[in-house]
Amino acid sequence: MSLWYGWGDPANALVLPPHVAALLDQALGVRPPASPVVSLDAVRLPPSSLAPDIVAELADCVSAEHVRVGAEDRVRHTRGKSTVDLLRLRAGEADDAPDAVVLPGTHEEVEAVLQVCAEHRVAVVPYGGGTSVVGGLAPARSGFSGVVALDLGRMDRLISVDPVSRLAVFEPGVRAPAAERLLADHGFSLGHYPQSFEYASIGGFASTRSSGQFSAGYGRFDEMVAGLRVATPVGTVELGRAPRSAAGPDLRQLFLGSEGTLGVITAVTVRVHPTPAEQICEGWSFSSFADGTTALRRLAQDGPLPTMVRLSDEYETAVGSAGAGGCVAVVGYEGSSVAQVRAGAGRVLRDAGGSPIGEGVGEEWMRTRFQAPYLRDALLNAGALAETVETATFWSALPALYDAVRSSLMDALTLHGTPPIVLCHVSHVYSAGASLYLTVVCAQAADPVAQWQMAKEAANRAILDAGGTITHHHAVGTDHASGFAEEIGPLGIEALKAVKQRLDPTGILNPGVLVG
């Protein structure tokens, strides 16, 4: 069973490498936390506020065993996996735990639950892998008679595979590793590898517009989706009769990224590809982040584009590849024409000033690529604050965005008395632009939650002022709601609220998320 106040299987817990421990101690002044993590028994959990008749009605929808009001179930469905979420849990704060966890087994059961909740004005938080890092599972409670986490974990089937069209239909609760196992039986793969891979679910990918490490080759999750089935409190919406259509606005794109606020996604039709014949991952070195960025841009604009590209800045390179100068890029190739694409991309990278530094770097990255959340637990245990910030913009604006966001985090935390290290990499590339993914580590202040919220606010301000999007792949949740409102403007927000008002007239779906 996974760690209730952190990430993943405790058996996979990481110990900080000595050079990292030394860096924390000497460069950042990190000291062991004043208080240990509370025990699960000691978590402060308010009594469930859900009236017994509502619990009974929910049990009528999904059977009694699938309505859970026990403390551990409730704690385990409290918020998500942002650093602030974990800091609060470690301190025993579960004040916003759901009153019950409801596990529907079918689309019809989801519909029935939504109707009961609408009738009794119970807030519903659709819950897939529980991996939100943006407060996407932290609903506004005010005005509701209770909150239920709608855990989609029982809806874990691969419904069908169409090998000719290379499409698969999944229920939303299928987690990414299970999706790969189920598809492998048919000779296919999804190839969607976000850092939350171990726990994140198909429904979560769709509702948050997730992007995986191999997005250059396989696209973002929203680009993989060909069809959706959505249960709302007022009925069902089914979309997707063709890969592309001119039949009006693409309404799939209205539910993708809607974060459970417009409906509950109960089936997702996604593009799949044959299990790759081959995979190679290798390192390249550039003298500067600017040179490396230019190289990635050339690959994205003129090809051939590898399946995966990722470029660390000088700081991330220094921390990640002890002693290496310049900037390291990791480049991955998958599929049936690896040699050809690799040769072509290699020419582009070399022309742009890159030097190959071997497959060892690539293999090490592949081996550790889902470890960051385990590393964060180790950092929190050591008394450090560790969190990430991400954004994207067009290529011409990328250098200024990088400078602005990096400086905002450096300045805010330094002024706070906890000078950080800030590491960055380009994580996803497109013809017109790219994303930036920043990792921040510093000593925890006395109130680390307030400390991070202050730094995050500074970063959000910098992103918006520099013209970046408030989130490239983490989604809006509650953490980005005000930035999102600024990004799409008041009429954009009003348009979304109008849709929500129509599909969710009692406003029970993930209140407070996305549109505030």
Add this chain to the structure above:
Amino acid sequence: MSLWYGWGDPANALVLPPHVAALLDQALGVRPPASPVVSLDAVRLPPSSLAPDIVAELADCVSAEHVRVGAEDRVRHTRGKSTVDLLRLRAGEADDAPDAVVLPGTHEEVEAVLQVCAEHRVAVVPYGGGTSVVGGLAPARSGFSGVVALDLGRMDRLISVDPVSRLAVFEPGVRAPAAERLLADHGFSLGHYPQSFEYASIGGFASTRSSGQFSAGYGRFDEMVAGLRVATPVGTVELGRAPRSAAGPDLRQLFLGSEGTLGVITAVTVRVHPTPAEQICEGWSFSSFADGTTALRRLAQDGPLPTMVRLSDEYETAVGSAGAGGCVAVVGYEGSSVAQVRAGAGRVLRDAGGSPIGEGVGEEWMRTRFQAPYLRDALLNAGALAETVETATFWSALPALYDAVRSSLMDALTLHGTPPIVLCHVSHVYSAGASLYLTVVCAQAADPVAQWQMAKEAANRAILDAGGTITHHHAVGTDHASGFAEEIGPLGIEALKAVKQRLDPTGILNPGVLVG
């Protein structure tokens, strides 16, 4: 000046080739039309119903010279270019002409016009190239004090080019040939070549989700769009801070395909690419449509994907390439690695049973690729009925969709006493599916408008029953409004209406189009 009752420059008018004329006469029983085309003077045009004070207010917005109420201006802005539109004009029917043509020069002027029209409840039909073939310019008049065509032709600037991000910002009234000329000065191309290329506009491409002949290489127009500025009666929406984002639903996708019902697009940021170094177009022959379709699917799924692919069925091949058996595909390559892609694609096509038949076929196709609307005029002149139907679905459903739509048109028109020829080609391919484009030619019945509407209704029914989308790239307009409602379902329609109600509370924007 272009032909008011048909297509394009009269100097480019086509004469039917003898074998086509013979086919019409002998196989289809086409006879010269009973009545000639009326003269422009003889068109039955209702008096302009717009009150003088409203005309004056509109003149205050855009200056008097840009508010036109003359007969020819009104006739030339009547409906679009569907066969039914043309048949009616040829017969002198301009009952649904706009009461005035208003030509704004700036975003602010568009906003001002919308405010005047909202205040006086005047319907506004955004007008780009005027090339709609789905009744997208045929507004419902009922309940309005008048209808104005908002001709965006004066907003014809290339606003800016970002060569690093390969993005260009256009005003909506730029027509496709002008867009290419403007970009060529910067070394770039858009590469969007729908059959309406000669007249269609950037704003129209965006608002209808247009798809061009080279979509395999450059994407559909909606896939090229990175940003939008939209004027609504209640304010401005600006979208697009990054190529991709997880900041909620992608609202760009709400305005793309909205066909002027949610706002007027006043600026479009699009991806561009360097002027191609080379272009080759060649023919391939397959023994059957099924074999050819499989070949195209392999290219789309495993690559390398040419810039353009198009596969005619046996019937279209027989008519188009007199005497050729089997099915002909035209495959085009553009860019800087033509030789490599061509060699790779050639291997795939050969493996799938294709035989190369040379560049002559490709060159001839390139030379005549924008001639179809001229050919239609010639067919109408000869007394034939000629129109097109298009749809798309996933690969596994494509053969059944083809059979169903083809049969529906054959049966409906044969039962009507005018047995048609029905030709089809696959016009656009994706990893998961493809589009079908059917051309129908038969003798005109006594009431050709009713004749086609009956056939079209049969085709729409067949498309929906076979699981296809009601339109892959022609858009919804009024002709597909009921099919669209069936395709996205009542809640989908309600969601769109909710947005419209918020952004266009008086309902003046293209009433009757899209959401009925």
